[in-house]
Amino acid sequence: MNTPNEQRRSERSRQAILDAALDLCRERGLARTTVEEIAKRAGVGKQTIYRWWGSKAAVVEEALNERVITTTDFPDTGDLRADLRTQMAIIAQAFDSVEFAPYASLIAAAQDDPEVAESVRKNMIEPRVHACEERLRRGQEQGQLRTDVDVAEVVEFLYAPLYYRLLLRTRPVTLEQVDHVLDAAFRGVAPVRDDGSPR
Amino acid sequence: MNTPNEQRRSERSRQAILDAALDLCRERGLARTTVEEIAKRAGVGKQTIYRWWGSKAAVVEEALNERVITTTDFPDTGDLRADLRTQMAIIAQAFDSVEFAPYASLIAAAQDDPEVAESVRKNMIEPRVHACEERLRRGQEQGQLRTDVDVAEVVEFLYAPLYYRLLLRTRPVTLEQVDHVLDAAFRGVAPVRDDGSPR
Amino acid sequence: MNTPNEQRRSERSRQAILDAALDLCRERGLARTTVEEIAKRAGVGKQTIYRWWGSKAAVVEEALNERVITTTDFPDTGDLRADLRTQMAIIAQAFDSVEFAPYASLIAAAQDDPEVAESVRKNMIEPRVHACEERLRRGQEQGQLRTDVDVAEVVEFLYAPLYYRLLLRTRPVTLEQVDHVLDAAFRGVAPVRDDGSPR
C-alpha cells in the first residue's frame, strides 16, 4: 500500500465496513463473503476497502479485535485454577456463539494465506496467550502449578480442546467441557493408587 | 449429481485426479488450487471432476483417505500409554510433514462449507476417534485409565494440542510435544503434595 | 469416415434420426439443435449419427430432401408462364410454412461451413435449378421467352424474391407475390411483338 493519509480517513466508512464484514461473515462465513458485497452493504466504494486493508480477512480480523474480543487481560484473584476457569468460561461462551463464528473463518483463511496467518497469530493469539502464560507463571511461583512444566504447553493443553471443538465441530464448546479439561489437566487421567498418590 | 454409472468409471482418470489434487494442494494450499488446474494437470476434462465429486475439497478428502492416512487401526500391546504414544507419534510426524498439509486446508474448507464439514467429520475424523476411544475403553477396563473420565474427552485432551499447532502454527508438532502431552495428561499439572499425592 | 458396412445399417434408426432432427429443427432452428438432443429423441446413440453423417446439417439436408421436397420434376403443359406459376406456388407455400423452416436454417448453416454449402448446392439447389432451366429453355424454343436472356439468370430473377423474404423475413412469402414477380418478370423477358411493342 502507498500509505494514504490516516487523518483524512472517514471513520464512518470504516465502521460501516467492519459492521458489514462481520455481519456477512456470520451469515455465510468468510469464504462465501465477497469484497463486493461488503462494499455494497457498507455503502462504500470497493477502493475504500482496498485502500485500508490488505484483504477481506484483515477487515474481519480488525472487526473481531475491536468488537468481539476487546480485552487481553487475565484475571488474578490469587487462585490460579479459579482464574483459569473464569477466563476459559468466557472463551467457551464465545466459541459457542454465532457472534464469534467469524473467528473460525479467519483461522480457516489463515491456512492457505501466510500473511493472514502471520497477522492473526500476532494480533489475536499471541497477546492473549502471553497474558495467560504470565498468569500461569505467577501461579507457578505461588506453588499452584508444577514447576517442571512449560507454561506455553500448559496454555495449549488447556485451550486446545476448545479450539478442537470450535474447528472440528464434533460437539459444542460448553462450560462443562471447561471443567472437565481443568479437572483432567490438574489431576491427570491416570488411575489413583490405594494411597491416593498417582500411579 | 444425477448418479452416473459407477461401473463405466475410468480408474485411470480417478487416480490422475487424486494425484494432481494432492500435489497442487501441497504446493499452494486448497484455497489457491482451482478445479481447472487439477483437470489440466491430470489431463482430464473438468466435467469428469464435477461428475464424480461435489467439490475440490471432496477430491482432496478422498485422496487423503486413500493415499496418506490409510488406516484407522489402533495398536494394542496391552500397555495403553505406550500404544497412545505409538499412535500419536505417527500423527505428530504426519502433522509436521508437507505430505499432510492438505489436511489443514481441508479442515479450513470445512469451516464455511457444511457439506465438507459433515463429510470430513464422518469419513476422516470419526472412524479414527472411535478406534482411539475403544482402545481407551479397554485400557480403562484394565485399570490403566481413571474410570470417572469420559473417553471421548480424553481423546480430545490428547489430540487437541496436535490440532492446535497444526492449525494455528504457533510452533511445529513434534515427538517431544507428544511426550509432554502424555505426561501432563497422565500425571496432571497440579503440584505434588509432600506425601506424593496430588493436591 | 471409415465407411462402415451400408448393408448392416439400421433403417429404423435412420428414420428415427431424420424425424427427430426435422422436428427439433422446426421447434428451435438448427443452430439451437444439438446432436445430443437428436440422439436422445431418436432413441439412438450419438455414434450412430456421427457414423453416417458428417454433421447435423447433413442430417437435416437428407431429411428435407427425403421428406419435404421430394421431387425435382418441373411441370410442362406447354404454357411456360402457367407452369412457372404452378411450380413457384408450390415453393411459395413451402417457404411460408413451418414444416419448411429447417431449409432456412440449412442455408444459414451453409454460410460459415463450406462443406455444408457445397452439399446443399449440389443436392438441393442445383437439381431443381436445372429442371427449371430446362423448362425455360423449352419455352424459349417455343417462343415464350426472349432468346437473348440467360435462363440461369431468369431462374434467379424469379426465385430470388422468394428467397429474399424467406431469409430476411421482411414479410411472408405469398401466392400474390408469385403473381407480382411473374408479372414484372414477364413483361421484361417476353419476346417483342411484330410491331415492336413490348412482348
Next chain:
Amino acid sequence: MNTPNEQRRSERSRQAILDAALDLCRERGLARTTVEEIAKRAGVGKQTIYRWWGSKAAVVEEALNERVITTTDFPDTGDLRADLRTQMAIIAQAFDSVEFAPYASLIAAAQDDPEVAESVRKNMIEPRVHACEERLRRGQEQGQLRTDVDVAEVVEFLYAPLYYRLLLRTRPVTLEQVDHVLDAAFRGVAPVRDDGSPR
C-alpha cells in the same frame, strides 16, 4: 441488460472489439468465431463485451453498420435507372468482397435467433430499403416507373438476385448481373409509350 453507465464507457475498448469481431468474422465466419477470441484479440475482458452487447451477432452488426456500410443515402440525379445502377453497383461490389462477408454470417445468425433477426431488419435493412423506396417513389412521380407497381416489391425485385447469390453462392455477384437485373426489371416496370412500345 441492466443498462450500465454509457458515459463511463471506454471508446478504445469499443473500437478494439468491433475491429476484432470484424476481422475474425472475415477469417472464419461468425459461427466459428467465439466471444472469447474476440475478447482476447481486442485485449479486453469478456464481460466488457457482454456488458454492452447482447450477442456476438450484435457486435458484428454494429461493426458493419459503423465501418462497412456507413450510409443509407440514395443518389438522386433525376435519372432513376442510372441512380439505381450507381447504388446497386456499390452493393454488388460489397457483396462480392471479403470485407463484406460478415454480412452473410449475420443474416445466417438471424435465421435461428429472433432477436438478431429483429435487430438486423430494423438497423440494417429497413433504413436502406426505405431510402430506395423513396427514390423509386420520386421516380414514379416523374414518370420513370409504372404507377401500378408496389415500390416495396420493386426493391425486392432488384436486390433479391444479389442476395440470392450472396447467400447461395451459386456464382459471384458482379456488375454484369446488376445490368442484367436492371434490364429485365425495367422492361417490365417501365411505363409504356404512347405508341405502346417500351419506353
Next chain:
DNA sequence: TGATAAACGAGACGGTACGTCCAGTCTTCTG
C-alpha cells in the same frame, strides 16, 4: 473563506475461474 487536494461513492475495466453444455471420440455391453 475560498482553493485545493485527498478520500470518497460509484462502477467500468482486464482478467481468472467458475460450473455447465456440447462436440466429437472412445469404450463397454447387448441383440
Next chain:
DNA sequence: CAGAAGACTGGACGTACCGTCTCGTTTATCA
C-alpha cells in the same frame, strides 16, 4: 459387428468477483 448407452477430453459458454483504474463529488485542512 451395428447399435444403445454414456463416460471421456476438450473448448466455449455466460456469470461472478478479483484488484485496478478512472470518474465526478464531498470533505477538511491550509493559503
